Amino acid sequence: MTDTTTASSQTHRLFGQLTFDMANRRLCCNETCLYLEPRQYQLLICLLASNGQPVTRDQLIAQAWQGRIVSDGAINRAVSMLRKTMAKLDPNGQYIETLPKLGYRLQPAVQEIATPPGGGKPILTIKPKLKLKLRFATAVALCAILTILVLIWLIPSQPALPVSVVGMAAPHTSFDGAEVDISVDIGGSSLLYHRQASNGNSQVWLNTLANNLHVALTPASENSAFASLSPNGQQAVYARYNQQQCELVLLDITTLALKHLTACTLASTLKIQWHPDGNRIYYRQRTDNTKPYKIFQLNVRTGATRQLTLPANSYSGLGDLALAVSAEGVLAVGRYLAPNSSLLLFLNAETGELVQQQQLDIAIRELAWHNAQLLLSDNKRLYYYHQQQLLDAYQSADPIQSLAVSANAIFFSSVEQRSDIWRQDASGQLTPVINSSRLDIMPRIANDGRQLAFLTTREGEHQLWLKDASGTERLLAELPGTPSFARLSWSADDSQILLAKDDALYAVSLPEGKVSLLLSAEKQVAVVNWANNDQGVIYSSNRSGDWQLWLYDLLSGTEQQLTQQGGYSGQLWQGQLYFTRYHQDGLWRKSLTDNDEQLVLAQFDKINWLNWQLDDGVVHYYQPNEGIYRYHLASHQQELLLAEMPGFVRHFSIWQQDIYFVKQPPIQGDIYRLSLRQN
The missing domain is CATH 2.120.10.30 (TolB, C-terminal domain)
Incomplete structure (x- = not known):
């Protein structure tokens, strides 16, 4: 089966009562549209490309799971979720047929629909011999279209984004285990992450993006975690654990020389971010697992440390969980309020002085700046924060564990949650x-x-x-x-x-x-x-x-x-x-x-x-x-x-x-x- 994602990126498909907007991952019925999760999107791509022929489970695994080993239960659930999405749009339709011991088949016939210039609503491509029959209907429809255009002009439009995501996420690594806690240099030439060694210790790895070379920077005998790559890609800060002790160390990427920076607490799941000037880092830490996380600033040259955030005395949540520093010196912080509510804070990165704050109805897990544009993640979803609004950017199939942004790409590590x-x-x-x-x-x-x-x-x-x-x-x-x-x-x-x-x-x-x-x-x-x-x-x-x-x-x-x-x-x-x-x-x-x-x-x-x-x-x-x-x-x-x-x-x-x-x-x-x- 061929991958039609790229070839058909400028077309829509019509089957039954549903229209599939492939470029934007939307499934629509009349005026109602739903965004498809990546796994549902890939499944539907497979079914559409089969032209009404059966699609085997092996074909689904190769296309939708990129060949990874998955259980029959995982496939069944993914197909079930796609069926539920279709049923929400067309409750009376029967779209996916199960073929015992064979696989699945899309039942309705599929028509390709051309997308008009400018990204407007899809228009069915009509053969010349049918045009005469539709002239009267077209004239009537023009009045309705003009009315709709007036309404659209009167309704405030969604603010335009300076940047946007293009296409689907492409797998960058596929090692056994998980690659987590990623960071990237400003130039987008190197990627830092962690992998678990065979003895259970966590190691720091460096990926040179030009040749996709992966090199371990720390030995398997050392347990290291929460590393962050400097803006110029020449240094990294990470937490090193030894005999129930934790310390933050500075690693020279070229010489592998280490410098002790400060002690850290064992109760903390650290997050470390560099200031774009390469002289300071910001990290979250807590004294024990009953205390909230707070944000600290550390000068990597002098070792001087200062606390920047302090939740109110009445605060009893998890604290300041996410952080990111912009080139303009703005520290964005995501503070936990409730399981699905966060306070987004904007602070002066030097003094910690509060500049602005806004409560959001999401659980902020990760933050990252792309120039002056802020990205947020909430479990599986990525958002742009633009003009005090949350705008959808992307939805992952699995929870997003960490996030890093270079000049022209977003990298994220995604983990499968199972127990x-x-x-x-x-x-x-x-x-x-x-x-x-x-x-x-x-x-x-x-x-x-x-x-x-x-x-x-x-x-x-x-x-x-x-x-x-x-x-x-x-x-x-x-x-x-x-x-x-x-x-x-x-x-x-x-x-x-x-x-x-x-x-x-x-x-x-x-x-x-x-x-x-x-x-x-x-x-x-x-x-x-x-x-x-x-x-x-x-x-x-x-x-x-x-x-x-x-x-x-x-x-x-x-x-x-x-x-x-x-x-x-x-x-x-x-x-x-x-x-x-x-x-x-x-x-x-x-x-x-x-x-x-x-x-x-x-x-x-x-x-x-x-x-x-x-x-x-x-x-x-x-x-x-x-x-x-x-x-x-x-x-x-x-x-x-x-x-x-x-x-x-x-x-x-x-x-x-x-x-x-x-x-x-x-x-x-x-x-x-x-x-x-x-x-």
């Missing part, structure tokens, strides 16, 4: 339980052990699914609010699941999956657990200025504050509150009638807020770099139940002797290139 749910039984045998080839997370086993609730992205966004005793998996409920992660908790009688999301509290009833609001977002709900035999809910909230625990009575609708000195995740047992704190390690205990608090278990990491369990005087919890432990409150005995393994994710649920946990296979991902055009 599976496993079970370890009493004998220690490991068995995969949920495996959809997407993200399967947050396992929650019911109290009778017969049902497993979990979150999955198998249909695109996070959804709440259920697996019953027969092994049947089904969608239980769509998550309310904006698409994002949620926290789950079973009721004692297994009839409901608590769901905390977007600062609000919901209950999902079984078996029908009805979602009911219990507490609105103004309560700022974070972690929830059932209490008092399902007649109450214990939840944490920071609405008082710090994280405290509250008891909400479902029958009376009244609330009681349970902690005064901090509380983040709490459970009741024998009339006592056992709880964790947000800023401090340890498991604590107190009665509900006084404020006398006792430390029960000191070696209890604060990261346990999400998954620790308390069942009949037995606590199950996770200890970083060790695994899952069981602790008996009466005897103080402690035992390791599941040793941490490669790919282990801190989501787990325990029923009797069975441990359900999340494990992530080695990440796969590549670097892609998008061409830019000056408008």
Whole structure:
């Protein structure tokens, strides 16, 4: 099968009631258009090019996945998503036929449509013998066209962009594993990135773009991460890890000589950006995983460091996550507000003084300047920020991990997000339980052990699914609010699941999956657990200025504050509150009638807020770099139940002797290139 992407880039295709705008990746029906994700786009290209003939799975893999190994489930889901897109535009149409043991076929006949000069709406190419029949219809249509033109003139047009993306992203790397944390020099001659060595360490690699030569700059024996290439391509700054210590070092690309710059914290997932003058770097860092990220400036010549951003005292989010510095000395910062809300800040890059800010309804993951044009990424989508508006630039098939821009191209690294749910039984045998080839997370086993609730992205966004005793998996409920992660908790009688999301509290009833609001977002709900035999809910909230625990009575609708000195995740047992704190390690205990608090278990990491369990005087919890432990409150005995393994994710649920946990296979991902055009 030939690739028709380039050959047909100036044409449209008509099939059934749908029109395919190949140049702009749009599928339209009448006046309604939808943008296709890259994978859907490539699938449709394959089906259109087949001219009504069957398209095999091997052909789809070669075209839409560039020959990469993918499961049948991944192909089925991709075709299903394309079908759903078509059904949104034409609910009555049947467009893609499944041919058992053969593949797929596009059912309607396909007509090619010429695109008029200037990029206007497609006009069907008409043979001469049909023109006479259409003269009257054309005259009538002219009046309608003139009316539309007047309306278009009256409606404000979208602001013109100085640059725009041309065509589809082309794969730039295809190594086994993932190439991440990319950066490029201003001239676009060299690309820096990380790859994982066979021993598990991260290495810095340099790609010379002229000859596509890839060279490792750091040895496999050294664990290095978060590198950033200088504007002139002659130096790089990265974080080097050695014996539980982190330092930022300056690397000379030519001589490989190293210079110590400053210490960095182990709790930080760093991001480093160079100032275009090549003398300073900017990086995000936090003191520990309960504190927000802040932006720092460092002079690479003198080593002088200063903090530039400081969120307000009332701020309790993740902090300043994305940053980019322009040649004009403007520091753009993306600050986390909520799962799908960010504050875009523009600061003086020298002083940190705030120049402008705007709240955006996206989660800003990456920022990059192209001259004076700002690019933003939100998971899989790229935007231009232009005249205080977000304009679509591109949508990736997989989440965008990092972003770099040269004079005429955008480079981005994209990673496939996948995790599976496993079970370890009493004998220690490991068995995969949920495996959809997407993200399967947050396992929650019911109290009778017969049902497993979990979150999955198998249909695109996070959804709440259920697996019953027969092994049947089904969608239980769509998550309310904006698409994002949620926290789950079973009721004692297994009839409901608590769901905390977007600062609000919901209950999902079984078996029908009805979602009911219990507490609105103004309560700022974070972690929830059932209490008092399902007649109450214990939840944490920071609405008082710090994280405290509250008891909400479902029958009376009244609330009681349970902690005064901090509380983040709490459970009741024998009339006592056992709880964790947000800023401090340890498991604590107190009665509900006084404020006398006792430390029960000191070696209890604060990261346990999400998954620790308390069942009949037995606590199950996770200890970083060790695994899952069981602790008996009466005897103080402690035992390791599941040793941490490669790919282990801190989501787990325990029923009797069975441990359900999340494990992530080695990440796969590549670097892609998008061409830019000056408008």
